[in-house]
Amino acid sequence: MTRRPIFNRRRFLGTAALGGAALASPAYLRRAYAQSGGEVNIWTYNNFVPEDFQKQFQDETGIKVNVRLVDDQGKQFNLLAAEQPNPTVDIMTVAGHRFLQFVDSDLLAPLDTDRLTNWGNINPTFSESDWATVRGNKWGAPILSGMEVLSYNTDYVSAEEAQTWDTLFSEQYSGQTAYIIQDMMSIVMLMMGYDGNMVEYLDDPDTAARIVEEAKQFLIEKKPLVRKYYDSGAEVQQMFVNQDIVLGHSWNGPAAALITDGFPLGMAIPQEGSYGFVYTFNIANNAPNMDNAYTFIDAVLASPEIGAAMTRASGFISTYKDASQHLNDLERKATSFPDEQLANLQFFRAEANELKYGLVDPAVEAIKAA
């Protein structure tokens, strides 16, 4: 599964750091919406719409929720592109870093945040950050956030070793590491002291090409040490469980799921830094049930408990204020990082995507072919 990272200069803040908002009342839905009926069609990942919430929403609004489970971003794009101009879908789940591509292909409708009374329940780190605004509009409601982390089996690798990406390329762990190659390209650029988002080189394509070439040569040189270039979270989880690897780059979601299951796994944002991304609910251009889509998104944002339920099921971090208060200790441990590590994190940015992936995609193919 290929993800296209999006970006933001702002630093990530721990969700736990922002507290104090009022707790939502349990009767949030009945109060807010009259029975309207009809249906709403959603494409999303398994467990992103909590079952209890879906049931309650259907009972209280009379709107039938049809969920179509998807397994990656690319398929959503292809399917939606094939369905245009009359899509069957109302709401999709696009990661913030893919907005630009969907917007450019005219697949998304701008999000009118005034129609969402609960927009304020989202941590402003996510809802008001500059990646969320493209071409002067908001395009999605942030629900879960993820990041690129270094995961390690605590039986074999120490927390100190996990403080640097260098450990991933050390001889000591030869044949026991894995990473997603596309994502690793950005991180390697960051390790080398460059801007992995490539925004700084927008006006200097030669420098950009030189940097990508340097990162490519580095990964080719380190190729004999890696066990597997993988694609999906399920793969990296299985490699850890089977002890085919003891450390690897991963997204926090799959790693958190292993931790909450009791597997001896740790994760860190190494000192060289890393990137984060955000999943959002988006409304399709020409959505057949536009009003119901707004009703649904507003309802899903209504309470931090819903955010906590999403975190529990997916392992990604909720974008809602106070969601972590509804998690148990182990769940909280698996979905939070020390502040000094979060300080090293930045969002992916989309401005230079065309330049960046024009260079990175062939580099990835070249590394695989090397």
Add this chain to the structure above:
Amino acid sequence: MTRSTRIFMSCIYWAFVLYVFVPLILMVLMGFKDSKFIGFPITSWTLDWYVGVFEDAEILSTFGYSVAIAVLSTAISVVVGTWIAVVLEGRKFWGRAAMFGMTILPALVPGIISAIAFRIYARALGIEPGMGAIVWAHAVHNVPFVVLVVMARLSTLPKSQIEAARDLGADPFVAFLRITVPYLVPAIIGASIFCLLLSFDDFVRSFFLGGYEPTLPVLIFAKLRSGMSPEINAIATVALVLTAVVGVWAERFTRRTNKEA
């Protein structure tokens, strides 16, 4: 055949059985693991995943949906495929090679491309996404497999049998139904098994042509995103047992009707 070759051959057979069954046994076993992930070591066991499958109405209806799609698309593929095979094997005609090429075309195109091509074409034809569209795509995709299998068998049909039937007064149509079709039965059974399997296991076409009701592989792919959990193994095991029961019943049924006939 000497005794030693016989023993040697049976060793190979049982080694093969081991090779295909060990992963299967592991799959069934992992469905009993009390954890969210499959793999060794198994420290505690549970029945919850299997119980969950039977309590989840969605999984069972998904299974029924997949079976219905597989059966319908197979029926279409077998009829059309056999027909095409008869034409191709029947006599030389202009464009026969081109026709053969076009016939096996759907089997040559990688899944993702054929799925997108079908999706675009379906819209051009006005076929709505859903069960009908999936059945159509599976049927088209599986026709080449039927043609290849049936043609292989057809090429060995002794011409003398047809001629004898013609001599006895049967016209070509009747000769076909009474001689050719019975001769093709083993090939048709084999081809049906291929089609059922290909349809039942297809993810990418089902995904692109489906509506909001998932087929079994689509459901499994979606679930896989949150990790390879024993739940998926339990689903696959239950589906396997159910298909095995249906299969054995079908085999018994055909055997009984054969005896009566």
Add this chain to the structure above:
Amino acid sequence: MSQDVAAAGRRRDAVSGSDGSPVFWGRLIASAPYRALMALIGTSPTRQFVLLAALPVLWVLTQHLGPMLQMLRVSFTDAYPVAVGAEQNFTFDNYLRFFGDSIFWMPFFRTLTFAAVFTFCTLIITYPVAYFLARHVSPKNRMLMLLLLLIPFWVGEIVRTYAIMILLGNTGAVNLALRTLGLIDRPIPFMYTSFSMGAGIVYLTALYMLLPLYSALEKLPKSLNEAAADLGAGAWTRFRRVTLPMTLEGISSGCTLVFLISTGFYATPVLLGGPSTTVFAETIAGFFHVAGDEWPTGAAFATIMFFAALVITFAFQRVMKALRKGDS
């Protein structure tokens, strides 16, 4: 299955029952509507054939060619899906891209090589199994033992692929067994190599080889072999001179099926392969997963793959046909 005998038996009563009275088929031929229909079709063999071929030709043109022409059209454009306000132009660039860079044609040739090698492996592994089933097992148990082998194939590709991981991983069943037996101290890294990939692919394709081989071997008369033995031919000679030529047709259709199926595999090589085993399907899928404007390149590469597979299949069928003629 003794269809041949049954068919031969049926030949005698093609139009009449065993007591000589006209049964269903005889009555059908004699009935007025049937005669009218046949008169309409006519007796000219050419006319009959044209009518017979009409539906298949129509089906193939609209159902098989239609979607692919769409793909072909996309492969010659510079943008698809077309962005609003943008223009779509005709271009050959998507095809030129393939030949311009080794990172594209390397996975391409790798895929064809892998597919050929794995097809051969599948043949070598399943031939003895099919032989054993068809020749050494009593007809009563044959169907049962064949069905037994079919069971694992009802489990989806993904689930079976993960089962292979559980089998071959560092803490997998094989390493566990070897360690318990005291044969190894450290786990053997089977996974993410050409070996694990081969084990996974053969596991998926064996059935498509097994059935055609079985059906070819099953109808081979035992008497042929016995006759050869009477003439003093040894086991190997008998196999090479009698069994093998008689089953070439099964080998040919099995190999074609397996080759076609394995060129299209995507999930299994991606999940079980190592860092250096990228297959072409993965390259192609990349163009569709990444960004909209890469569709035409993906379509062009798919077209190249398709023609390559078509040419190979065709050549292979030719060779097999020549072998068959040459031997008999």
